Amino acid sequence: MAVITIDGIRLNVENNRNVLDCALEAGVYIPHLCHHPALSELGSCRMCIVEVEGRDGVETSCTMKAKDGMVIHTKSERLTKLRTLAMELLLSAHPEDCSTCPVYGDCELQTLMQYIGASGGRVKMRSKGFKSDDRNPLFIHDMNRCILCGRCVRACDELRGVKVLRYNKKDMETYVGTIHDKLLADADCRFCGACAQVCPTGTIRDKVSFIGSGKTREDVMIPCKAACPAGTDVPRYV
Ligand code: FES
CATH class of the missing domain: 3.10.20.740 (Ubiquitin-like (UB roll))
Incomplete structure (x- = not known):
């Protein structure tokens, strides 16, 4: 002590x-x-x-x-x-x-x-110039809002052990992405939501907003393992 x-x-x-x-x-x-x-x-x-x-x-x-x-x-x-x-x-x-x-x-x-x-x-404002990425199921990634706190990268690694998220560079800008900028599903993302849960800004956020709804992500998601022929446990919104 x-x-x-x-x-x-x-x-x-x-x-x-x-x-x-x-x-x-x-x-x-x-x-x-x-x-x-x-x-x-x-x-x-x-x-x-x-x-x-x-x-x-x-x-x-x-x-x-x-x-x-x-x-x-x-x-x-x-x-x-x-x-x-x-x-x-x-x-x-x-x-x-x-x-x-x-x-x-x-x-x-x-x-x-x-x-x-x-x-x-x-301090002079500048734009990072990223496009908001909504190509993935469940989440939107808007790297213009990212402050590089690294919570999502650590959560993906330390809480889930999947290490899908990492720091990438484009021109002079660092951003959080996947290897070779693959779509999350192609990069083996489990869509567990840990990254969105720990993000302190609107950078990684749910496509469905729970703010003010009284619901949580778990309330509106079901695992699709039983229905999915591939046996994936990727959750989906109901
Ligand atoms: Fe300590 Fe960010 S440096 S909380």
Whole structure:
């Protein structure tokens, strides 16, 4: 066990536990975006930065291991400025159409943007120029909305073990796709929905919207194994 202090609160935590989870469990909110409790840490969004007494600079709390005696601060003018800049950079290539976005009101990026009080205006906007891809059953992929948090790639690998999703490059842009940009079904996707469930934006989303319906994906899907001659367990919407 280790004793750490976060914003003046002394906590007994597991040695080497990530500091972000320790803080959240203790009721200390640290903004975060690429972190997901079911996935390994990537440390890409820089929202969860904190300061540690005795250390220069700032560090991402999702990748920081708790060590006995650590004194951590989650709020300061410097942290606010750096989080705002990190958010502005994320928004610089993100469409500015929140109010008409299909996941309006159900978007972690939008919620965090409002919490931090940042907008995309200060850093020049640019378009990634991807076409929204709706060729696949069940899901729409709109890589213009992607912030490369990597949750979908990690979920596909770590939760399902299928590794269908990966980082690809086109010109100078990195995007999430499949090997040789195959359709999901041709790339052995099981259509489990894990990628859509962990996506914090409207990048990978269900073709049928559940927002406000009171239904979940599981409510409206049936496995087709029994009916499918190929014996696939790819689920379908009823
Ligand atoms: Fe820690 Fe994204 S949540 S870097």
